[in-house]
């Protein structure tokens with residue numbers, strides 16, 4: 295018999311890939327969506343039409359992670375076999391500007407889901423979108439499931455509350471609730487104010503003559519970047535395990551923002567060279583002499599994580615995790631998509 299999944303954050307990057315995966319597996323899909331002044335369902339519109347054409351269930355329900363009554367109403371109605379909590383204020387930089395809202399949604403949101411599951415639908419399995427931000431700065435040492443947490447942003451502090459609440463409800467009430475501690479994962483569907491997408495979109499727009507320069511913050515931050523489309527498969531695998539547990543998901547390789555810019559620029563047809571230092575550093579196209587990249591201190595954060603590094607060994611052994619898309623291929627996929635969106639053929 296087909297299973298039923300409820301997804302919060304279904305309109306986001308990860309939600310949109312997860313829904314495609316679960317529909318392929320024959321799931322009935324329900325998604326929680328916020329009321330917005332304009333529809334923002336571009337990432338799932340096509341999938342929804344395809345599901346309708348095949349007669350597959352794909353229903354959206356208004357609700358908000360900040361609104362407990364909407365959550366319990368939807369859980370009581372859907373009684374999902376699996377609940378994927380991908381919703382939330384996901385921008386670390388913005389969490390310094392909106393710390394209270396971030397806590398309300400990212401920390402207390404999962405508490406509301408767990409309370410509803412406990413009372414209404416205790417056999418529902420819950421996946422919580424935890425984050426590598428929990429680890430803070432590990433000095434370049436690869437973090438695994440045993441590494442202590444040291445959050446460095448309101449976002450990370452909220453995610454830490456959520457993480458431990460999931461563990462606590464598992465241990466106290468026997469719920470099947472798991473944390474996927476995912477390192478950064480990107481795609482052509484990534485929000486435009488995350489650094490990877492900002493770079494690929496910016497380079498494509500410069501190439502198309504729509505913009506002059508790309509303004510960035512800390513070029514030397516390093517991240518373990520993987521491909522979102524691959525990572526959602528792991529969310530599903532985590533919920534198929536007999537026992538609920540917590541897993542680090544990452545590629546095991548870290549690269550700098552600077553390297554990302556260099557790869558993206560090359561793909562867009564530029565030959566980038568760096569000059570100067572600090573806020574005066576610029577990236578110049580050696581062929582034309584044009585400045586393509588400038589530093590804007592507005593994008594520096596009050597507290598930065600200089601390097602994230604991961605040891606995804608447990609997921610490798612238990613979930614058969616073996617990432618296929620590595621850094622250069624990820625940049626290529628994103629750059630190609632953004633160039634093609636602007637009508638520029640890219641190979």
Ligand code: NAP
Nearest residue numbers: 303304305306307308358359380381382384423425478479
């Ligand atoms: P995203 O693209 O920013 O999507 C976030 C989703 O959450 C959107 O659907 C958004 O709805 C929804 N949302 C925001 N506030 C909400 C609220 N108050 N109530 C209900 N829904 C709300 O994020 P993502 O990259 O897909 O990430 C998915 C989850 O994984 C997030 O929780 C994020 O913090 C976490 N995470 C992401 C990464 C990563 O690298 N991508 C790594 C680790 C963890 P709207 O469309 O209406 O804005």
Ligand code: F7E
Nearest residue numbers: 384386425426427477478487488489490510511512515593
């Ligand atoms: O920043 C630096 C910035 O905003 C990456 C979220 O999905 O992954 C994501 O959080 C790095 C940081 O992602 C700009 O300072 C430089 O060091 O793309 P980001 P993030 O903060 O790593 C984690 C795992 C999550 O859980 C989050 O939900 O890039 N950086 N210049 C910049 N960052 C941005 N956004 N914009 C810049 O102009």
